[in-house]
Amino acid sequence: MKKSLNIGVVYGGWSSEREVSIRSGKNVLKALKEKGYNSRGIDITRDNIKTIVCNNNFDTVFLLTHGRGGEDGTIQGLFESLGINYTGSDVTSSALCMDKILTKYFFSGLYLPTPPYKIVSASPPPEEEYFFPSVIKPRREGSSVGVSILSNRHELQEYLHNNIHLSKEFLLEQYIRGREFTCGIIGTGQRATALPVLEIKPKNTFYDYEAKYTEGKTEFIVPAKISDSLTTEIKELSLKAYRAAGCRDFGRVDSIVSADGTIFLLEINTLPGMTNLSDLPMEARAAGMSYQDLVEKILLSSLERI
Structure with missing residues (x-):
């Protein structure tokens, strides 16, 4: 009975992890077909997501959209609104x-x-004290995108200058x-x-x-x-x-x-x-x-x- 369900394997997206998402999705689609499930791959983008999702009669979705928009509750909220079941964590947890x-x-x-940490803005106050070495991470990225190890304040300032496009806030974590x-x-x-x-x-x-x-x-x-x-x-x-x-x-x-x-x-x-x-x-x-x-x-x- 379950193998007759219409399963959409959704991958792609528009984050910096799009390539990884496509690789994950194609692997999962192949595995589902080998298991005998009625499944179809869906490569979504910002341009086609509304048309594809709203015009398909999925019984359930196997979700593999890594990164921003794909695993941060955004697409999960869309499927929730449409009443479509999907794999993985819900909006809040994501x-x-x-x-x-x-x-x-x-x-x-x-x-x-968890390691001690501080929150750093793109323009940190000059009097703020930090611990070094430290690991800095953009607030909302995955697959280690934008992650770097810093040894001193100069490297921190240089990092923030070069990576402001990734986030307005960063997590600065003591290097363990x-x-x-x-x-x-x-x-x-x-x-x-x-x-x-x-x-x-x-x-x-x-x-x-x-x-x-x-x-x-x-x-x-x-x-x-x-x-x-x-x-x-x-x-x-x-x-x-x-x-x-x-x-x-x-x-x-x-x-x-x-x-x-x-x-x-x-x-x-x-x-x-x-x-x-x-x-x-x-x-x-x-x-x-x-x-x-x-x-x-x-x-x-x-x-x-x-």
């Missing part, structure tokens, strides 16, 4: 997790461990030297389960856009070679953040562990990449799950809402 400053407030409010991990999650609420923890070892200075999407630029170790107790702690913290944020169907929680073993949560990704090099499919494979099975699990989780 907006919260895409906004790096709101995510920090959220972590702090729940007493979840340590090991970087990510924990994929499938499902919703108390039925959400954590996948094997993956350690990320980029060959670049940090896990930037190039390191994420260029083969050979990053070493991925999954399951991560860490103690059982640290694995359990990362999974538990990740699930706590994911559930508290109201995330649905699938997601990923990124963290860094300092030399003394302290875990710091960095962010929640409500619409993780599904490319050949993406973290979530790698974690699923480590759990014995094929790419096709992963896609089907995400879809079936969303269909519970119909």
Whole structure:
């Protein structure tokens, strides 16, 4: 019965992550067809979104629009208004997790461990004190777009001058030297389960856009070679953040562990990449799950809402 549903795989969009979104979408479309689902790919742009979405009789949508407009609650709100079911987190959760400053407030409010931070405007007061080294991130971007490591105030001023087009506000986060991990999650609420923890070892200075999407630029170790107790702690913290944020169907929680073993949560990704090099499919494979099975699990989780 479910395989006869009319499924629209929606990808593309107009953010800086459009290319990644298309790669994710085409992979998922192929997997759904291999599983026997009646599915069709939809490459959306600002020019065609109204016509395509309003003139199609989807039973449900598999949403893979990364970045601004696609995972920040915007397109989710459109589907909500039209009464169309879709995979992934709802408007509120998507907006919260895409906004790096709101995510920090959220972590702090729940007493979840996260690096110290400050909010920086495009023209910061000259008397303001900052910590260096630090990591700076545009308020609402994904895939490490605009992320940089800064060593001093001069570099901060230069960065703000060159990146004002990305945001009016930036998150300045204390740089934590340590090991970087990510924990994929499938499902919703108390039925959400954590996948094997993956350690990320980029060959670049940090896990930037190039390191994420260029083969050979990053070493991925999954399951991560860490103690059982640290694995359990990362999974538990990740699930706590994911559930508290109201995330649905699938997601990923990124963290860094300092030399003394302290875990710091960095962010929640409500619409993780599904490319050949993406973290979530790698974690699923480590759990014995094929790419096709992963896609089907995400879809079936969303269909519970119909």
